[in-house]
Amino acid sequence: MDADMQKCGRHPDSEYVELAVEVFAMLAEATRVRIILALRDGELPVGELADAVGKSATSVSQHLAKLRLARIVLTRNDGTRVFYRLADEHAKRLVSDAIFQAEHSLGGTPRHHEGETS
Numbered sequence: 001m002d003a004d005m006q007k008c009g010r011h012p013d014s015e016y017v018e019l020a021v022e023v024f025a026m027l028a029e030a031t032r033v034r035i036i037l038a039l040r041d042g043e044l045p046v047g048e049l050a051d052a053v054g055k056s057a058t059s060v061s062q063h064l065a066k067l068r069l070a071r072i073v074l075t076r077n078d079g080t081r082v083f084y085r086l087a088d089e090h091a092k093r094l095v096s097d098a099i100f101q102a103e104h105s106l107g108g109t110p111r112h113h114e115g116e117t118s
Contacts, residue, residue, distance in 0.1 A: 026070045027094065031055055031063050036095045043076060043085035
C-alpha cells in the first residue's frame with residue numbers, strides 16, 4: 001500500500017506536494033470555483049459561463065485564461081465561439097469535496113449526508 005501511495009504522489013515527501021499547493025492556490029478564488037461548478041456537466045462558451053457565475057464576460061475570460069494555463073480547463077473552437085470544459089474529473093472532485101467540507105463547518109447534518117444511515 002505504501003508503494004502505491006509513493007507511486008501516485010500521495011506520500012508526505014512527494015515531489016507533487018508543492019504542485020498540489022499551486023492547484024489549491026489556483027482554486028482559492030470564488031469565481032474560479034463557480035466556473036468549475038458551472039462546467040461540471042459539460043462545456044460552455046464564455047457568455048453562458050458569465051451568466052452562470054454572475055460575472056462579466058471579461059472577468060470570466062481572465063479567470064479562464066488562468067485556469068487554462070494551469071491545465072484545469074481545455075478549449076474547443078466552433079467557428080468564432082470558444083467552448084470551455086474541465087480537463088479531467090479531478091478539479092470537479094476537488095471543488096465538490098471543498099463544498100462538502102464547507103457544509104460540515106455549518107454544523108448539523110450536511111446536505112450531502114442527508115438520507116444516509118450509519
